[in-house]
Amino acid sequence: MSKSAAPRPELSGIRYSPAQSGRRAVFMAEARSKKEIRQIRELFDTVGQLAEVVPISQGAVMSYAVQSHGEASLFGKIEWLLKTQFTFSMVERNFSDVTFQLVRSLCEHADAEIALLPECGVCSALDPFPTRATLEYSDHSCTEVAYCGRCTDRFTEADPASTIHALLRKDRRRLRVNARAPVSVVCGPDLVTPESGDILFAEAS
Numbered sequence: 001m002s003k004s005a006a007p008r009p010e011l012s013g014i015r016y017s018p019a020q021s022g023r024r025a026v027f028m029a030e031a032r033s034k035k036e037i038r039q040i041r042e043l044f045d046t047v048g049q050l051a052e053v054v055p056i057s058q059g060a061v062m063s064y065a066v067q068s069h070g071e072a073s074l075f076g077k078i079e080w081l082l083k084t085q086f087t088f089s090m091v092e093r094n095f096s097d098v099t100f101q102l103v104r105s106l107c108e109h110a111d112a113e114i115a116l117l118p119e120c121g122v123c124s125a126l127d128p129f130p131t132r133a134t135l136e137y138s139d140h141s142c143t144e145v146a147y148c149g150r151c152t153d154r155f156t157e158a159d160p161a162s163t164i165h166a167l168l169r170k171d172r173r174r175l176r177v178n179a180r181a182p183v184s185v186v187c188g189p190d191l192v193t194p195e196s197g198d199i200l201f202a203e204a205s
């Protein structure tokens with residue numbers, strides 16, 4: 001039997017990972033040398049032990065989205081470290097599409113690469129910390145989908161299974177979704193929240 005004649009696999013289950021709520025910010029810094037690139041990367045590796053970190057661009061413009069569930073002072077500490085150690089840096093709290101456009105235009109004029117961020121299946125907005133789901137099919141293939149915070153809020157229903165089914169129905173790719181497909185809710189890994197307020201970053205040298 002040729003491959004094209006095989007029956008289309010059935011959707012057998014949905015693994016749903018709701019977005020975690022937390023404070024969010026995008027940090028940008030100009031790196032003028034390989035050494036500075038390494039220093040910024042090391043700084044955000046450290047931040048990654050305390051918060052969720054998603055790289056947005058790498059190279060002459062280094063930028064990261066950070067979501068924190070822990071102490072409120074973390075963003076101020078990162079901002080201070082960037083400001084004191086690098087020539088140009090900035091922070092956008094409560095970032096939006098405009099923030100990503102800004103990073104993109106900075107990268108176009110510099111030797112920097114933009115990372116592919118998850119794109120909302122409903123409105124195409126980029127969201128580094130989206131609501132995610134994995135559609136699992138009877139042939140063990142999977143399709144990953146992501147939905148931005150705005151769309152997730154808009155289509156939130158009383159329970160997680162209804163919410164993800166509502167989002168999948170609104171997905172502009174017209175996914176074939178069996179409304180009876182069972183939903184399992186997967187929560188993100190628990191992040192280590194330091195007990196003391198003292199976070200010591202290694203000083204870049």
Ligand SMILES: [Zn+2]
Pocket residue numbers: 120121122123124125147148149150151152
């Ligand atoms: Zn959206």
